[in-house]
Amino acid sequence: MAQRIRKWTLRDLHALPDDGNKYELVRGELFVTPAPTDAHEELGAVLNALLAPYVARHRLGRVYRPRAVIQVLGSEAEPDLMVRPIPKRQPVQWRRAPRPHLAVEILSDATHRRDREQKRSLYMDAAIPEYWIVDGDERGIRVVRQNRDDEWCDSMLVWYPHGATEPFVLDVQRFFREALEGE
Secondary structure (H helix, E strand, C coil): CCCCCCCCCHHHHHCCCCCCCEEEEECCEEEEECCCCHHHHHHHHHHHHHHHHHHHHCCCCEEECCCCCEEECCEEECCCEEEECCCCCCCCCHHHCCCCCEEEEECCCCCHHHHHCHHHHHHHHCCCCEEEEEECCCCEEEEEECCCCCEEECCEEEECCCCCCCCEEEEHHHHHHHHHHCC
16 A cells, blocks of 8 residues: 655744754645754855855846745745846745846755756746755766756856846866855
Protein backbone atom coordinates (compact mmCIF):
# COMPACT_ATOMS: atom_id res chain seq x y z
CA MET A 1 0.00 0.00 0.00
CA ALA A 2 1.39 3.40 -1.00
CA GLN A 3 2.15 5.82 1.80
CA ARG A 4 0.58 9.28 1.59
CA ILE A 5 2.96 12.16 2.11
CA ARG A 6 1.49 15.29 3.61
CA LYS A 7 1.34 18.31 1.32
CA TRP A 8 2.09 21.46 3.28
CA THR A 9 0.23 24.72 2.64
CA LEU A 10 1.20 28.36 3.09
CA ARG A 11 -1.09 28.43 6.13
CA ASP A 12 0.86 25.51 7.65
CA LEU A 13 4.14 27.23 6.85
CA HIS A 14 3.11 30.49 8.49
CA ALA A 15 2.02 28.65 11.66
CA LEU A 16 5.53 27.26 12.28
CA PRO A 17 7.56 28.72 15.18
CA ASP A 18 10.23 31.38 14.80
CA ASP A 19 12.96 29.11 16.14
CA GLY A 20 16.03 30.21 14.18
CA ASN A 21 15.51 27.79 11.30
CA LYS A 22 14.54 28.91 7.83
CA TYR A 23 11.31 27.32 6.61
CA GLU A 24 10.42 27.24 2.93
CA LEU A 25 7.58 25.64 1.02
CA VAL A 26 8.10 24.48 -2.55
CA ARG A 27 5.11 22.85 -4.22
CA GLY A 28 3.76 21.35 -1.01
CA GLU A 29 7.16 20.16 0.26
CA LEU A 30 8.49 21.74 3.47
CA PHE A 31 12.19 22.50 3.69
CA VAL A 32 13.87 23.33 7.01
CA THR A 33 17.33 24.86 6.97
CA PRO A 34 19.50 25.52 10.03
CA ALA A 35 21.37 28.79 10.45
CA PRO A 36 24.00 29.33 7.72
CA THR A 37 27.75 29.04 8.18
CA ASP A 38 30.08 32.01 8.29
CA ALA A 39 31.44 31.17 4.81
CA HIS A 40 27.89 31.11 3.43
CA GLU A 41 27.18 34.55 4.89
CA GLU A 42 30.50 35.94 3.63
CA LEU A 43 29.64 34.84 0.10
CA GLY A 44 26.25 36.56 0.39
CA ALA A 45 27.68 39.74 1.91
CA VAL A 46 30.42 40.12 -0.71
CA LEU A 47 28.04 39.42 -3.59
CA ASN A 48 25.59 41.94 -2.14
CA ALA A 49 28.34 44.57 -1.91
CA LEU A 50 29.29 43.99 -5.55
CA LEU A 51 25.74 43.89 -6.93
CA ALA A 52 24.15 46.76 -4.99
CA PRO A 53 25.98 49.67 -6.70
CA TYR A 54 25.26 48.19 -10.14
CA VAL A 55 21.57 47.65 -9.33
CA ALA A 56 21.25 51.21 -7.98
CA ARG A 57 23.14 52.79 -10.91
CA HIS A 58 20.84 51.08 -13.42
CA ARG A 59 17.68 51.65 -11.35
CA LEU A 60 16.84 47.95 -11.39
CA GLY A 61 15.42 47.97 -7.86
CA ARG A 62 17.10 46.74 -4.71
CA VAL A 63 19.21 43.80 -3.62
CA TYR A 64 17.39 41.84 -0.92
CA ARG A 65 19.05 39.45 1.50
CA PRO A 66 17.36 36.72 3.55
CA ARG A 67 13.99 37.29 5.15
CA ALA A 68 12.58 38.59 1.87
CA VAL A 69 10.63 35.91 0.08
CA ILE A 70 9.30 34.92 -3.31
CA GLN A 71 5.73 33.74 -2.98
CA VAL A 72 4.50 32.18 -6.24
CA LEU A 73 2.62 29.11 -7.42
CA GLY A 74 1.49 28.20 -3.89
CA SER A 75 5.13 28.17 -2.75
CA GLU A 76 7.25 30.45 -0.60
CA ALA A 77 11.02 30.47 -1.03
CA GLU A 78 13.59 32.66 0.66
CA PRO A 79 16.56 33.04 -1.66
CA ASP A 80 19.90 33.99 -0.17
CA LEU A 81 19.84 37.11 -2.32
CA MET A 82 17.60 38.57 -4.98
CA VAL A 83 17.25 41.67 -7.12
CA ARG A 84 13.68 42.87 -7.18
CA PRO A 85 12.14 46.03 -8.68
CA ILE A 86 10.90 48.62 -6.22
CA PRO A 87 7.09 48.69 -6.34
CA LYS A 88 5.25 52.02 -6.60
CA ARG A 89 3.43 51.03 -3.40
CA GLN A 90 4.78 48.51 -0.94
CA PRO A 91 2.62 45.39 -1.14
CA VAL A 92 0.98 44.14 2.03
CA GLN A 93 1.45 40.51 0.96
CA TRP A 94 4.50 38.79 -0.47
CA ARG A 95 2.47 37.33 -3.33
CA ARG A 96 1.92 40.88 -4.61
CA ALA A 97 5.62 41.80 -4.59
CA PRO A 98 7.24 42.30 -8.01
CA ARG A 99 8.87 39.26 -9.56
CA PRO A 100 12.68 39.37 -9.11
CA HIS A 101 15.07 40.02 -11.98
CA LEU A 102 17.51 37.65 -10.29
CA ALA A 103 17.41 35.00 -7.55
CA VAL A 104 20.61 33.67 -5.96
CA GLU A 105 21.11 30.60 -3.80
CA ILE A 106 24.41 29.80 -2.09
CA LEU A 107 24.89 26.06 -1.80
CA SER A 108 25.38 24.39 1.55
CA ASP A 109 25.39 20.78 2.66
CA ALA A 110 21.77 21.14 3.78
CA THR A 111 20.49 22.87 0.62
CA HIS A 112 22.46 21.69 -2.41
CA ARG A 113 19.81 19.24 -3.70
CA ARG A 114 16.82 21.53 -3.31
CA ASP A 115 18.71 24.54 -4.73
CA ARG A 116 19.68 22.55 -7.83
CA GLU A 117 16.35 20.82 -8.30
CA GLN A 118 13.17 22.02 -6.60
CA LYS A 119 14.05 25.70 -6.33
CA ARG A 120 15.53 25.76 -9.83
CA SER A 121 12.28 24.35 -11.20
CA LEU A 122 10.16 26.75 -9.14
CA TYR A 123 12.14 29.84 -10.19
CA MET A 124 12.02 28.88 -13.86
CA ASP A 125 8.28 28.11 -13.73
CA ALA A 126 7.76 31.47 -11.99
CA ALA A 127 9.45 33.19 -14.96
CA ILE A 128 12.33 34.63 -12.95
CA PRO A 129 14.70 35.61 -15.77
CA GLU A 130 17.92 34.51 -14.10
CA TYR A 131 18.94 32.25 -11.22
CA TRP A 132 22.49 31.86 -9.89
CA ILE A 133 23.61 28.86 -7.86
CA VAL A 134 26.80 29.83 -6.02
CA ASP A 135 29.05 26.86 -5.25
CA GLY A 136 31.79 27.77 -2.77
CA ASP A 137 33.30 24.28 -2.80
CA GLU A 138 33.73 24.24 -6.59
CA ARG A 139 34.36 28.01 -6.74
CA GLY A 140 31.91 28.58 -9.54
CA ILE A 141 28.43 29.87 -10.25
CA ARG A 142 25.82 28.01 -12.29
CA VAL A 143 23.73 30.52 -14.25
CA VAL A 144 20.22 29.34 -15.08
CA ARG A 145 18.20 31.38 -17.58
CA GLN A 146 14.78 30.97 -19.10
CA ASN A 147 14.78 28.69 -22.17
CA ARG A 148 18.58 28.35 -22.32
CA ASP A 149 21.16 25.78 -21.33
CA ASP A 150 22.76 26.30 -17.94
CA GLU A 151 26.11 28.06 -17.96
CA TRP A 152 28.92 27.20 -15.53
CA CYS A 153 30.98 30.30 -14.71
CA ASP A 154 34.28 29.78 -12.96
CA SER A 155 36.18 32.76 -14.37
CA MET A 156 33.80 35.50 -15.56
CA LEU A 157 30.05 35.93 -15.12
CA VAL A 158 28.14 38.47 -17.22
CA TRP A 159 24.62 39.57 -16.28
CA TYR A 160 22.75 41.91 -18.62
CA PRO A 161 19.29 42.40 -17.11
CA HIS A 162 16.47 44.09 -18.96
CA GLY A 163 16.67 47.85 -18.39
CA ALA A 164 20.44 48.02 -17.82
CA THR A 165 22.62 50.01 -20.19
CA GLU A 166 25.71 47.89 -19.56
CA PRO A 167 26.32 44.42 -18.15
CA PHE A 168 27.33 43.50 -14.62
CA VAL A 169 30.63 41.65 -14.92
CA LEU A 170 31.85 39.50 -12.04
CA ASP A 171 35.38 38.15 -11.79
CA VAL A 172 34.28 34.86 -10.23
CA GLN A 173 37.64 33.77 -8.80
CA ARG A 174 38.29 37.20 -7.30
CA PHE A 175 34.82 37.10 -5.72
CA PHE A 176 35.54 33.74 -4.09
CA ARG A 177 38.99 34.84 -2.90
CA GLU A 178 37.54 37.99 -1.33
CA ALA A 179 34.68 36.13 0.36
CA LEU A 180 36.49 32.99 1.48
CA GLU A 181 40.08 34.09 1.92
CA GLY A 182 39.60 37.73 2.93
CA GLU A 183 41.64 39.12 0.02
